[in-house]
Amino acid sequence: MKNVLIALSCVMIMGCVSDNSGMINADDDNVVDNGNGTTVNLSDYFSIDFNDLNNYENQDIPDYIQEDNSPNGNQISDEGATLGRILFYDNKMSENNSVACASCHKQAFAFGDNEIVSIGANGLTGRHSMRLINARFGDETNFFWDERANSLEAQTTMPIRDHAEMGFSGENGAPDFDDLINRLEAIEYYPELFTRAFGTEVITEARIQNALAQFIRSIQSFDSKYDEGRAVVNSQNQPFPNFTDQENLGKQLFMQPPNFDNQGVRIDGGFGCAGCHSAPEFSFASNSRNNGVIGVFGSNDIDITITRSPTLRDVIGPNGQSNGALFHDGSALTLLDVLAHYNDIETNNPDLDNRLRPGNNPQQLEMTPDQMNAVVTFLETLTGEDVYSNEKWSNPFLEN
Numbered sequence: 001m002k003n004v005l006i007a008l009s010c011v012m013i014m015g016c017v018s019d020n021s022g023m024i025n026a027d028d029d030n031v032v033d034n035g036n037g038t039t040v041n042l043s044d045y046f047s048i049d050f051n052d053l054n055n056y057e058n059q060d061i062p063d064y065i066q067e068d069n070s071p072n073g074n075q076i077s078d079e080g081a082t083l084g085r086i087l088f089y090d091n092k093m094s095e096n097n098s099v100a101c102a103s104c105h106k107q108a109f110a111f112g113d114n115e116i117v118s119i120g121a122n123g124l125t126g127r128h129s130m131r132l133i134n135a136r137f138g139d140e141t142n143f144f145w146d147e148r149a150n151s152l153e154a155q156t157t158m159p160i161r162d163h164a165e166m167g168f169s170g171e172n173g174a175p176d177f178d179d180l181i182n183r184l185e186a187i188e189y190y191p192e193l194f195t196r197a198f199g200t201e202v203i204t205e206a207r208i209q210n211a212l213a214q215f216i217r218s219i220q221s222f223d224s225k226y227d228e229g230r231a232v233v234n235s236q237n238q239p240f241p242n243f244t245d246q247e248n249l250g251k252q253l254f255m256q257p258p259n260f261d262n263q264g265v266r267i268d269g270g271f272g273c274a275g276c277h278s279a280p281e282f283s284f285a286s287n288s289r290n291n292g293v294i295g296v297f298g299s300n301d302i303d304i305t306i307t308r309s310p311t312l313r314d315v316i317g318p319n320g321q322s323n324g325a326l327f328h329d330g331s332a333l334t335l336l337d338v339l340a341h342y343n344d345i346e347t348n349n350p351d352l353d354n355r356l357r358p359g360n361n362p363q364q365l366e367m368t369p370d371q372m373n374a375v376v377t378f379l380e381t382l383t384g385e386d387v388y389s390n391e392k393w394s395n396p397f398l399e400n
C-alpha cells in the first residue's frame, strides 16, 4: 500500500512538473522528444528502465575463460545490447509480423527451440534451431551448423532475408531489406534507440547486425556446477572437489583422447570429446569436419556439411528438462542417444572427421553403460540457472 501511494504521488508530481513548465523532463531517458512537439514515453512500450540500463557491457567473466570472438569494431555497449534485445523480440522484424528471432530462440530453452524444426513466417526451417548460449566465447568466427556465415554480425540478418524464416527476401514480390528499414524508421521509438546506440538515427543493415550481435554475445552462462568446481582447482584435469566420483569420471572420459587398435576399436584412454568440444568454454573447434550425423529432418536426403555445434553448456535445462532435440536434424532426443552415436559411428562418409575415423574405420568406443551414465552426469554439470530467468535477456515488450 505504501509503495502504491509513493508511485501515485510520483505520477502526480511528474504531472505537475510538466503542467507547470509545459516541458518534459530532459533528464528522463524513458521519454523521447521527437523534436516536433511530440514525445514518446518508452515506458508505454517496454519493461526496460532506460534511466538505469541493464549491465551487458561489463559482465563478470571467469578468468579461466580465454576465448572471445568479439570483433574490435563491435564491442558490447549497454545501449547497443538493449537495442539488440528489442530487435530480437520484435515480431515486426518478420514480413507478416508473425515471428521474431525469439520465436525460435527461446530463453526458457537456452535460446534454442523445443520443437525439432521451427515455424517461420512462411514455413518450417530445414534444420533444428541452435542454442545461443556463450556464442561469444569461442575462437570460431563462423556461425550456423555448416558455418556458412563468416561472422556473428553477418549471421544476424540472414534469417531476416530468408523467405521461410522472416520473409524479407525480396524474391517473387516479397518485401526486401529496404522495406524492413523503412518500417523501422516509421516506428516512433527506433530512430531514438539507434541514436543512443550508434550516435545518429540512421538505420542500416550494419547497425541492425551490430546491435543483434551485441545482444547475442551478451547471453552468457557461467554459474554451473562445473564453474563452481573449476574456480577452485588449478587445472581442469584435476578432479573437482564439488563433483561426485561419477561426475569426475565423466569429466575424465570426456577430456582424454582414446587409443584405438587398427580396426578403429578403442583399447584404452577416454572418449576424446574435448578434442572438438573444447573445455572450459565447451565451444567448438574450428577445424572439425562432420561427426557422422548426416540426416535431413523429414527426408531421406543426406547432409555431410555440418561442421559446427553450439556450446555443450546448457544442453539440459536447470530443472533437468530437455532444451530440445540434439544434432542439426534433431535425431538425438537425449544425451544417451548422442553417446550411442559416438560409441559406434555407422557411416564412413567422405567428410567424416579424421579423429572419428582411426585407421579409416568409423570409431567404436566400446563404452560401458556406467561410463555412458558418467559422461551424461558430467554434461549435466554444465548447466547454469541465471540465463533462463534473468530479465535482462527476456522479452522487453509490454505487449507483443
Ligand code: HEC
Pocket: 088, 093, 099, 100, 101, 102, 103, 104, 105, 118, 119, 120, 121, 125, 126, 127, 128, 129, 130, 131, 132, 135, 142, 143, 144, 145, 146, 152, 155, 156, 157, 159, 160, 164, 165, 166, 212, 216, 308, 309, 310
Ligand atoms: C524460424 C526460426 C528462426 C528464426 C525466426 C530465427 N532463427 Fe536463428 N536459427 C534457426 C535455425 C534453424 C538455425 C540453424 C540453421 C542452420 O544452421 O542452417 C539458427 C541459427 C542461428 C544462429 C547460429 C548460432 C551458432 O552458434 O552458429 C544464430 C546466431 C541465430 N540463429 C540468430 C538469430 C537471429 C539474430 C534471429 C533474428 C534476426 C534469428 N536467429 C531468427 C532458427 C531461427
Ligand code: HEC
Pocket: 131, 145, 254, 271, 272, 273, 274, 275, 276, 277, 288, 289, 290, 291, 293, 294, 306, 307, 308, 309, 310, 312, 315, 325, 326, 327, 328, 329, 338, 339, 342, 353, 355, 356, 375
Ligand atoms: C571430430 C569432432 C567431434 C568429436 C570428437 C565429438 N564431437 Fe560432438 N559434435 C561434433 C559435431 C560436428 C557436431 C554437430 C553435429 C550435428 O548436429 O549433426 C556435434 C554435436 C554434438 C552434440 C549436440 C549438440 C547440439 O546442440 O545439438 C553433443 C551433445 C555432442 N556433440 C557431444 C559429444 C560427446 C559427448 C563427444 C565424445 C563422446 C563428442 N561430442 C565428440 C563434433 C565432434
